[in-house]
Amino acid sequence: MSAETFTLASGGQLPAIGLGLWKLEDEKLGPIVRRAIELGYRHFDSACDYGNEPAFGAALEQSLADGLCKREDLWITSKLWNTYHAPEHVRPAIERTLSDLKLDSLDLYLIHFPIAQQFVPFDKRYPPGWFFDPEADEPAMEFDATPLHETWAAMESLVDAGLTRHIGVCNYNTALLHDLMNYARIRPDVLQVELHPLLTQERLVRFARERDITVTAFSPLGSPSYVPLGMAGEGESLLDHSTVKEIAARHSKSPAQVLLRWGVQRGTAVIPKTSNPERLEEDFAIFDFELTADQMQRIAELNQNRRFNDPGTFCEDAFNTFCPIYD
Structure with a gap:
């Protein structure tokens, strides 16, 4: 089974489903990436901040050496961290990512958050995280006065230099877009934001579509990744919602497959995360059925704007700094 793709404004083909690498531990990452490629996954979503790019790079290198696929068949996304927004730090940031991934170029490089923080040298701490100085008596985030337009101009220069084929943004709202x-000068090809039935973001998705920006949904299953972090409650699982379970039963599919199908069918790519090989296979099997318009x-x-x-x-709770980006 092969995945559907979405055609970007500049002509690239973004696979409709990918494997999100957030919170994937190094020791699990190699086997799960290899299995994903064997199953047909070609889209992998990474980031400096995830801290596992060297392990991901080793897995990619081995999979390519073993002939599981060709580099040109893969779609590799990574992201510029907040501490590297100043123009002089953007190219070194992607070069560090490329070194860790053992690649010459990315398919997509995204601004991770519209938040500029003070630079942390690579040799001091990498990935730098959210705290400027974790050892301080009262550690906190420290912001940097770099305008987003300067960061974007530096991102455009990465395309000019052949370090990434496409650029885009994460966690932007309509005003920032x-x-x-x-x-x-080079328009964003992709907007990546949190999307699931509890947070449908209809206006944002519509605005992006009307501007020819392809949307990728992170956390497309909703709460599962956030419960262990205390950012979601056990009772907020869409996998247990009666509506989702009923629709899943009608299609002889799992609730997760229905949620992912809903995301793809509304025209957004989805990047679920799992370290379970059986769940990995299940998540990919969403292209042999369609939900009805009523479903x-x-x-x-189910939207609750949650x-x-x-x-x-989370920045106030975990990093002692009030940092809202959504009103």
């Missing part, structure tokens, strides 16, 4: 589209609507009506990944909450 409006502004970006006014100054971008799509019933799932969309955001699990919100810097306005």
Whole structure:
């Protein structure tokens, strides 16, 4: 079975489903990436901040050496961390990622958050995380006065240099996209944001689509990744929701497959995370059925504007700094 793709404004083909690498431990990452490639996954979503790019790079290198696929068949995404927003740090940041991944170029490089923080040298701490100085008596985030337009211009230079084929943004709202589209020389190809039936973000998705920006949904299953972090409650699982379970039963599919199908069918790529080989196979098997218009609507009506990944909450709770980016 092969995945569907979405055609980007600049012509690339983004696979509709990918494997998200957030929170994947190094020792599990190699086997799960290899198995994913064997199953047909070609889209992998990484980031400096995940701390596992060297392990991911080793897995990619071995899979390519073993002939499981060709580099040109893969779609590899990574992200610029907050501490590297100043123009002089953008190229060194992607070069460090490329070195860790053992690649010459990325398919997509994204601004991870619209938050500029003070630079932390690579040899001091990598990945740098959210604290400026974790050893301080009262550690906190420290912001940097770099405008987003300067960061974007540096991102454009990465395309010019052949270090990435496409660029885009994560965690932007409509106002930031409006502004970006006014100054971008190279327009963003992809917007990656939290999307699931509890947070459908209809206006943002529509705005991006009307501007020819392809949307990728992170956390497409909702709460599972956030419960262990205390950022979601046990009772918020969409996998146990009666509507989702009923629709899944009608299609002889799992609730997870229905949620992922809903994301893809509404025109967004999805990047679920799992370290379970059986779940990995299950997540990929979403291209042999379709939800009806009524089922799509019933799932969309579960929306509660419930955001699990919100810097306005977790930065204050975990990093002693109030840092809202959503009103």
